[in-house]
Amino acid sequence: ELEGIHFAMDFLKQFNRYVAAKKIPAKEFIDVKEKKVVVIGGGDTGADCVGVANRMGAKKVTQIEILQKLPNCRPADQPWPMYPKILRTSSSHEEGCERDWSVTTKKFIGSKGHVTKLLAARTDSSMKEIKDTDFEISADIVILALGFLHPDTAGLLNGSKIELDQRGNIKTDENFMTSSKGIFAAGDCRRGQSLIVWAIDEGRRVAEAVNRYLMNT
Ligand SMILES: Cc1cc2nc3c(=O)[nH]c(=O)nc-3n(C[C@H](O)[C@H](O)[C@H](O)COP(=O)(O)OP(=O)(O)OC[C@H]3O[C@@H](n4cnc5c(N)ncnc54)[C@H](O)[C@@H]3O)c2cc1C
Known part of the structure; x- marks a missing residue:
């Protein structure tokens, strides 16, 4: 119900239209300029959203992921030629972004109908919330880059x-x-x-x- 929370695909599609100089009705435009953007979802789609938010002039971009941070190097149980599960840093991340792992979002908090922050908590290796680890993340815009299933x-x-x-x-x-x-x-x-x-x-x-x-x- 709060304003300022958008699906990744709406955000990314809009940016493609913007780059192609297509007219976007002001009411639909997801403007992140000078805003604090939180991207929920640490996958490739989330990374694309980070890149777009930066290019659109966001003040700060934070990307959170429910899974644990992956190792920087190939783990011993994933020898070559297996595709290793390691931490990937894309050019979008390099352009500027705060990343955090093992974070679940419990609720969105708002003021005057607009999102202002997220109530988050830490997760364990099975993505379960760890008790008494609540914390808040300030946000003007939240992009949901998760749940791409079937x-x-x-x-x-x-x-x-x-x-x-x-x-x-x-x-x-x-x-x-x-x-x-x-x-x-x-x-x-x-x-x-x-x-x-x-x-x-x-x-x-x-x-x-x-x-x-x-x-x-
Ligand atoms: C945001 C995002 C970023 C991505 N980035 C990368 C990347 O950097 N590198 C990479 O390799 N992969 C990336 N992917 C994944 C990649 O886009 C997909 O794996 C790939 O497009 C799958 O191709 P596909 O033809 O199976 O399906 P799609 O590309 O989804 O094509 C299916 C098409 O079918 C159409 N369709 C659906 N229903 C109907 C219907 N009833 N009748 C007719 N048409 C229909 C859809 O509109 C769509 O055009 C990304 C995906 C997303 C969402």
């Missing part, structure tokens, strides 16, 4: 017989075919929130699979 089932998938996997993504066989014969899936909707390289790879492989299917039917 495809939206309210639209195309609603009422379809297409099965989902345990994580809520579209389930396919090794040929990318869903539980509905002749319907295929690839990319984020199948493997979950991922990377462009995987989407390109799966796009190519699903095209081959569709071709094989059509040639045999």
